[in-house]
């Protein structure tokens with residue numbers, strides 16, 4: 287599990303640690319970790335041309351100390367001071383002692399000729415868009431071929447929300463201190479942070495603001511069937527998806543559920559013929575969900591249409607005292623009457639993409655975690671907000687940010703697959719927020735495995751689900767023909 291802590295949480299823990307450690311010790315730990323990662327990434331120090339972009343706070347201090355270490359190892363380091371009078375004094379003295387060049391914006395030529403650019407303009411103290419001089423320096427430094435490494439947080443990226451301001455530093459790597467901040471793994475911030483390296487400062491942090499599951503976490507939620515299991519005991523999921531004219535969503539969703547937890551999957555709906563042909567393993571009926579037989583969780587909505595019949599089915603399923611996942615057309619219908627969800631006592635999982643989320647009446651500014659959380663609290667439901675780095679929020683504020691996936695998932699039908707995966711996990715009896723987070727993780731892993739073979743379509747994703755399960759359990763993963 288990767289714990290994600292906000293800037294305020296890190297600052298509060300740092301204050302406690304600062305009071306207990308000699309002056310400068312924490313910054314030394316941070317800068318040593320930073321220099322170590324830089325040396326590993328660059329592969330050498332001697333002759334390495336390094337540009338430091340140095341702001342006026344402690345983030346600049348980290349860059350100056352790390353620059354001094356690199357210079358002592360033989361790198362040709364240039365420190366560009368954006369605010370020379372306020373540069374971290376001890377860090378600046380160390381850089382000068384190490385023999386590095388120190389320049390100001392007025393005489394900073396050749397910023398684009400570095401092999402390594404260290405962004406120490408702002409860290410967790412940055413506010414809003416970069417000031418013009420800082421933005422100009424970023425623009426010039428990133429124009430060259432050098433490796434772009436952000437110190438703690440890419441300048442111009444909000445550490446908590448991942449909102450990216452104009453002119454922000456587009457890091458390929460971010461060396462972050464004390465804890466991974468949510469803004470490095472969510473929203474546009476994820477793309478600007480690149481690969482995140484954590485330097486442990488030994489901070490005593492409280493409960494995280496959000497978490498990211500690892501393969502091992504997901505494997506622990508997905509035990510293999512044991513000798514005492516039968517086809518019912520792993521949880522039976524019911525699927526109502528697709529239609530006679532458009533059976534695709536029913537086929538994909540049912541297949542995804544089967545490929546995730548193959549015990550037993552029931553399908554009930556008007557795509558029965560297509561689903562039966564594709565998945566002889568499923569128990570298929572063309573009747574209403576209430577007549578389909580016992581299940582432990584329902585999936586309703588993908589490709590189900592928005593007519594009166596679909597509206598009745600949605601109300602019927604939501605009236606059951608079982609976990610229910612609502613997706614796609616089901617969400618469009620739900621937007622007319624959110625009380626259908628608010629009144630439930632069994633768990634509900636809603637899986638909107640951005641347009642569906644706003645259709646439900648919620649604001650989606652840049653803060654995806656905040657948006658998913660407030661919708662979840664309002665509705666008393668788990669909200670899984672899809673996209674690059676899917677966010678899953680529970681009504682009690684429990685939050686996960688997904689760390690798997692690939693942009694190749696941006697293709698029709700992959701959402702139907704996600705519904706089937708999460709539905710199957712809900713039926714196992716997992717807490718709904720964990721089922722949703724684990725489902726998003728598995729779905730993303732399947733996407734990565736499928737995309738390794740080139741562009742993927744949604745049925746490839748279904749085929750790769752067993753390999754994804756195998757992979758999270760520690761295997762290398764292979765696909766099924």
Ligand SMILES: NC(=O)C1=CN([C@@H]2O[C@H](COP(=O)(O)OP(=O)(O)OC[C@H]3O[C@@H](n4cnc5c(N)ncnc54)[C@H](O)[C@@H]3O)[C@@H](O)[C@H]2O)[C@@H](O)CC1
Nearest residue numbers: 313316342343344345408409410411412413415416417438
């Ligand atoms: N507090 C600590 O114990 C430690 C802090 N560390 C570093 O300290 C950083 C936080 O330091 P600070 O609180 O000094 O804050 P920062 O250095 O992140 O930023 C504050 C400075 O940036 C300027 N600034 C703010 N917004 C700006 C903008 N939009 N454009 C241009 N300049 C802007 C401000 O005028 C201020 O001088 C962390 O991110 C981390 O890198 C590490 O050294 C570890 C130890």
Ligand SMILES: Nc1ncnc2c1ncn2[C@@H]1O[C@H](COP(=O)(O)OP(=O)(O)O)[C@@H](O)[C@H]1O
Nearest residue numbers: 639672673674692693695696698699700701702
């Ligand atoms: N750019 C992207 N990067 C990573 N994953 C993405 C991206 N775009 C979409 N996805 C994922 O693909 C799936 C798309 O779901 P959805 O929009 O409901 O598609 P459909 O309705 O066609 O099934 C979601 O799991 C989403 O997280």
Ligand SMILES: [K+]
Nearest residue numbers: 405408439441
């Ligand atoms: K920075």
